[in-house]
Amino acid sequence: MPELPEVETTLRGIKPHLQGKTIDAIIIRDRRLRWPVPLTIRKKLAGQLIDNIDRRGKYLLLHTQVGTVIMHLGMSGSLRVIDSAVVPEKHDHIDIVLENHKALRLRDPRRFGCVLFTATDPLKHKLLADLGPEPLSDDFNSDYLYKKSRKRKLAIKLFIMDSKIVVGVGNIYANEALFLAGIHPRRAAGKVSRESYEKLVTAIKQVLSAAIKAGGTSLRDFTRSVCKPGDFKQSLRVYDKKSEPCPVCGKPISHAVIGQRSTYYCTQCQK
DNA sequence: ATGCGGACCTGTTAGC
DNA sequence: TGCTAACAGGTCCGCA
Numbered sequence: 001m002p003e004l005p006e007v008e009t010t011l012r013g014i015k016p017h018l019q020g021k022t023i024d025a026i027i028i029r030d031r032r033l034r035w036p037v038p039l040t041i042r043k044k045l046a047g048q049l050i051d052n053i054d055r056r057g058k059y060l061l062l063h064t065q066v067g068t069v070i071m072h073l074g075m076s077g078s079l080r081v082i083d084s085a086v087v088p089e090k091h092d093h094i095d096i097v098l099e100n101h102k103a104l105r106l107r108d109p110r111r112f113g114c115v116l117f118t119a120t121d122p123l124k125h126k127l128l129a130d131l132g133p134e135p136l137s138d139d140f141n142s143d144y145l146y147k148k149s150r151k152r153k154l155a156i157k158l159f160i161m162d163s164k165i166v167v168g169v170g171n172i173y174a175n176e177a178l179f180l181a182g183i184h185p186r187r188a189a190g191k192v193s194r195e196s197y198e199k200l201v202t203a204i205k206q207v208l209s210a211a212i213k214a215g216g217t218s219l220r221d222f223t224r225s226v227c228k229p230g231d232f233k234q235s236l237r238v239y240d241k242k243s244e245p246c247p248v249c250g251k252p253i254s255h256a257v258i259g260q261r262s263t264y265y266c267t268q269c270q271k
Numbered sequence: 272a273t274g275c276g277g278a279c280c281t282g283t284t285a286g287c
Numbered sequence: 288t289g290c291t292a293a294c295a296g297g298t299c300c301g302c303a
Contacts, residue, residue: 003296034279034299058297075297076281091281110280112297127299154274163298172296239296260276262294 002073004135004168004208005232007058009215010079014104015053017081018062023048027095027103029088034074034114037094041069041117045096056123057131057167062096067119069096070127074112080105132166135204140166142197149189149197158259159189160204169204171261172239173211177203179238184270185256185263210235238264 002010023045031037048064055061060079062069073079084095084103094106094115106115118125133139148165149156157178160169169177178185180203183196192200214232237247242255246266256263 001296006296032280034297072297074280075295108280109282110295110297112280152273158274161297170296259274261297 001076001078002058003170003172003211004058005173005211005215007055007060007073007168008212010073011053011055011060014079014081017102018050018053018098018104021050021102022099023050023064023096024099025095025097027097028093029095030093030111033093033108033111034072035116037115038117041115044117045069056128057134057163059128061122063122067117068122070114070116070118070122070125071106072114072127074108074110074114076110077106077108077113080107130164132162132164135166135168135208140201140205142194142201145197145201146194149192152189154189155185155258156183156187156189156192156200157185157261157263160200161259161261166204168208172236173204173207175239175264176207176237179265179270180207182270184267185258185265187271238266240264 026042026045028037028039028042031039044066045064048066051063051065053060053062058072060071060073062071071079081102082105084097084101088095088105089107091109092105092107093111096104098104106113116125116127122128133144145165149159152159154162157174159165160177161171161174175185177200181196181199183192183200211232214235238253241253241264243252245251246253246269249266249268251266251268253264254267256265
């Protein structure tokens with residue numbers, strides 16, 4: 001479920017409920033996420049004030065005086081703020097219980113997500129240290145992408161999905177952005193022109209901000225409902241539209257697998 | 272350094 | 288209708 005817009009939407013939804021609150025307890029019902037959830041966070045974080053919560057790429061960072069909780073939602077994770085008395089369901093693995101009897105509850109059926117802890121600078125943590133720029137920042141521009149891509153033979157789609165190059169471009173938005181930029185997903189990254197990178201950067205920023213905006217409008221009450229995919233799905237142009245007419249030229253959308261991920265594109269519009 | 276494929280999981284859907 | 292297989296919005300890791 002979570003691509004960058006969903007993570008951002010989640011962040012905005014939960015932040016007001018967490019910032020400045022004190023952690024009462026941490027309940028670990030199932031620590032078998034992508035990496036085992038460190039049991040020591042229960043003692044370390046009890047009584048701690050949550051200074052702030054933000055994100056780097058798709059990682060959510062919950063900052064306290066003693067360290068930072070690093071969370072990732074993987075493929076199927078979601079977070080909500082609920083009354084801590086609400087009976088947990090099957091895949092509700094972790095609760096961060098607050099002093100006010102609310103809790104941040106992590107649900108993750110596939111358990112590809114993670115909850116980790118670092119006492120030092122989270123940006124120096126192994127998982128975050130080598131991340132590329134944020135896609136909506138000025139550091140992410142066509143000059144940067146063009147230079148990074150020279151001599152690289154990797155398919156452009158995989159290139160922009162590489163978090164060392166840029167964070168937050170998941171499968172859906174990679175498909176959408178390449179369509180908007182008119183670039184064939186299999187093109188070697190090193191053979192994409194400066195002009196095309198110009199278009200691509202614009203497309204990535206546009207598609208992500210539009211989705212964040214849509215997430216923002218469909219943003220429910222994070223104290224009750226799970227983050228819904230929302231309205232953004234109706235604005236998709238190619239993703240999951242195999243054989244449907246291209247919105248620009250009408251030719252049926254093609255489907256292929258690139259790097260084990262489903263890829264949708266128009267052979268007429270994308271070269 | 273780069274590029275590829277496997278791995279980790281469960282739930283939902285497509286197909287027979 | 289029921290069973291099985293394929294597939295799903297992520298990304299790390301190890302190997303060639």
